[in-house]
Amino acid sequence: MKTALIVVDLQNDFCPGGALAVAGGDQVVEPANRLICHFRQQGTLVLYTRDWHPANHCSFKPWGGPWPAHCVQGTAGAQFHPLLDVPADAMIMDKAWTPDSEDFSGKSSSELFPRLAHAGVQRLVLVGLATEYCIKATAHDARAEGYEVMVITDAIRPVNIRPGDEQRALDEMRARGVQLFTSVECIALLHGPKIT
Numbered sequence: 313m314k315t316a317l318i319v320v321d322l323q324n325d326f327c328p329g330g331a332l333a334v335a336g337g338d339q340v341v342e343p344a345n346r347l348i349c350h351f352r353q354q355g356t357l358v359l360y361t362r363d364w365h366p367a368n369h370c371s372f373k374p375w376g377g378p379w380p381a382h383c384v385q386g387t388a389g390a391q392f393h394p395l396l397d398v399p400a401d402a403m404i405m406d407k408a409w410t411p412d413s414e415d416f417s418g419k420s421s422s423e424l425f426p427r428l429a430h431a432g433v434q435r436l437v438l439v440g441l442a443t444e445y446c447i448k449a450t451a452h453d454a455r456a457e458g459y460e461v462m463v464i465t466d467a468i469r470p471v472n473i474r475p476g477d478e479q480r481a482l483d484e485m486r487a488r489g490v491q492l493f494t495s496v497e498c499i500a501l502l503h504g505p506k507i508t
Contacts, residue, residue: 314433315502319348320438320441322360323441325363330389343439343466358403365382366411367385371408375411417452425457437462442469442471445471451488461490462490
């Protein structure tokens with residue numbers, strides 16, 4: 313089964329010190345890098361999504377949304393975490409880049425699923441931020457598109473605005489047929505000739 317790794321929104325504004333920081337968000341960089349390295353060694357497709365908001369984005373508080381301004385196009389906060397392995401030729405899928413689109417899912421990048429389909433990908437491995445928002449939304453849309461989906465539990469972190477949000481998101485993903493693994497389990501499962 314042809315596999316792709318999707319690194320979801322591992323950007324400065326979602327990490328400690330950022331405008332919309334996820335607690336422990338920077339802790340996912342090390343397991344994400346481990347998977348990026350492994351997948352690239354195997355010749356497997358690796359893609360990166362990023363929030364790429366205009367300054368007047370509808371999700372920002374000054375424009376009636378619930379969030380502080382974050383991941384504004386061209387700012388330091390919108391850049392990937394400095395320790396994240398992002399090669400010079402990385403395939404980066406921008407999302408929510410118009411003022412009126414609040415899309416959490418990687419599907420909102422019109423290139424993502426067509427590119428995966430063109431590459432013959434059947435299974436997706438998701439890492440990044442945040443569990444109950446962009447990870448869950450991307451996983452749900454990927455399942456709706458017919459992909460097998462694996463979410464890597466040590467390479468995601470929740471916002472947890474309400475107690476239990478993380479667990480509810482994990483339960484919802486399982487109910488959609490998403491498989492949950494650690495990065496070590498994922499590499500062991502997909503090692504060698506099973507990755508194409």
